[in-house]
Amino acid sequence: MARSIGFGATLSVSGRRVLVVGAGGSALGQVAALRDAGARVTVVAPDAVQSIADLAERDVVQWHARSYDAADVTGPDAELVVAATGDSELDDRIAADAAAAGRWCTVATTDGADGATRHARQAAGTVVLVGGGPGDPGLITVAGMDAVRGADVVVTDRLAPLGVLNDLDVEVVDVGKIPRGRFTPQEEINRILVEQAQAGKRVVRLKGGDNFVFGRGGEEVEACAAAGIPVEVIPGVTSAIAGPALAGIPVTHRGLSQGFTIVSGHVPPGDPRSTLDWAALARSGTDLVLLMAVATLPAITAALIAEGLDPATPAATVADAALPTQQVVRGDVATIAARMTEAGIGAPAITVIGQVAGFDPRA
Numbered sequence: 001m002a003r004s005i006g007f008g009a010t011l012s013v014s015g016r017r018v019l020v021v022g023a024g025g026s027a028l029g030q031v032a033a034l035r036d037a038g039a040r041v042t043v044v045a046p047d048a049v050q051s052i053a054d055l056a057e058r059d060v061v062q063w064h065a066r067s068y069d070a071a072d073v074t075g076p077d078a079e080l081v082v083a084a085t086g087d088s089e090l091d092d093r094i095a096a097d098a099a100a101a102g103r104w105c106t107v108a109t110t111d112g113a114d115g116a117t118r119h120a121r122q123a124a125g126t127v128v129l130v131g132g133g134p135g136d137p138g139l140i141t142v143a144g145m146d147a148v149r150g151a152d153v154v155v156t157d158r159l160a161p162l163g164v165l166n167d168l169d170v171e172v173v174d175v176g177k178i179p180r181g182r183f184t185p186q187e188e189i190n191r192i193l194v195e196q197a198q199a200g201k202r203v204v205r206l207k208g209g210d211n212f213v214f215g216r217g218g219e220e221v222e223a224c225a226a227a228g229i230p231v232e233v234i235p236g237v238t239s240a241i242a243g244p245a246l247a248g249i250p251v252t253h254r255g256l257s258q259g260f261t262i263v264s265g266h267v268p269p270g271d272p273r274s275t276l277d278w279a280a281l282a283r284s285g286t287d288l289v290l291l292m293a294v295a296t297l298p299a300i301t302a303a304l305i306a307e308g309l310d311p312a313t314p315a316a317t318v319a320d321a322a323l324p325t326q327q328v329v330r331g332d333v334a335t336i337a338a339r340m341t342e343a344g345i346g347a348p349a350i351t352v353i354g355q356v357a358g359f360d361p362r363a
């Protein structure tokens with residue numbers, strides 16, 4: 001189809017039904033941006049990258065795992081059609097079908113802009129680790145966004161602010177790790193970063209939060225260094241602090257807390273793989289900020305109480321912080337695990353235990 005001159009416009013898609021055809025790297029940014037904008041997204045594609053499959057598993061989007069059919073664009077789920085299959089001929093066919101059906105359609109640009117024309121601060125053949133913040137595209141840093149815009153390839157996963165990839169002409173490689181689900185082993189991710197840089201690309205490793213907070217950023221720096229690849233680190237806003245903040249919880253507050261301790265709860269107290277001293281944490285007098293502690297929260301709160309933490313200590317869990325699906329549950333250390341389960345909360349979630357979790361500016 002010959003492309004005619006377009007008319008730039010910003011559509012309000014909140015509550016509207018949008019059909020995305022395609023679920024590969026070129027669809028990821030668009031699906032995430034539509035989700036961020038509150039659209040009701042249906043995806044049609046035989047295969048999906050991990051982050052889109054994860055959104056479908058959590059019912060954030062609907063995914064029909066099959067090939068595109070011309071009838072898709074005439075259905076009720078297609079007030080707007082987004083053609084993002086990564087195959088420009090197929091995208092053009094979808095656009096033509098949508099036009100014939102009287103539906104609006106956008107086609108992703110996959111023209112492969114010449115790297116030399118980019119205003120990239122990053123040199124070719126290097127890797128930049130970018131902390132993307134907790135999920136809202138507004139919470140990535142200016143430097144981080146510059147690096148993403150200037151990249152040839154972005155290696156990312158589901159906790160990153162994937163909406164920032166919308167409308168960017170970059171190759172997206174999704175290497176998500178989903179709790180108890182499909183994942184790409186870290187060695188494979190390291191290998192991808194090194195290989196892409198060795199091929200002369202500007203590589204961005206985009207993660208949620210800060211790459212050095214339970215983000216394996218150090219391992220990726222080591223892998224690049226071992227291969228002689230220059231690495232730059234752009235810090236991000238960690239969900240450990242931003243998650244509580246977005247729920248109105250200050251991690252320190254004069255009179256309530258003189259410190260906070262961020263720990264991983266990916267293994268429960270008493271597990272042979274755990275290196276944390278939970279008795280010391282119970283007595284630390286700092287707030288505890290627990291990451292990766294959804295399934296283990298009952299065991300962790302029980303251990304803290306057994307080690308002498310007052311069961312009435314305030315606690316709060318913030319799930320999907322900075323995303324349209326953000327949920328906050330409050331209670332105390334004795335009740336928070338049950339309240340979280342009752343609320344149907346799943347990962348990703350952050351639990352804060354300490355007086356700050358009961359912070360109420362009106363009190």
Ligand code: SAH
Nearest residue numbers: 209210213215238239291292320321348349
């Ligand atoms: N590097 C990330 C943390 C990665 S570990 C950072 O600095 O934020 C993954 C854990 O981070 C999740 O299990 C969850 O505890 C937390 N997390 C990440 N994003 C989150 C979000 N948007 N809302 C709530 N918790 C989040």
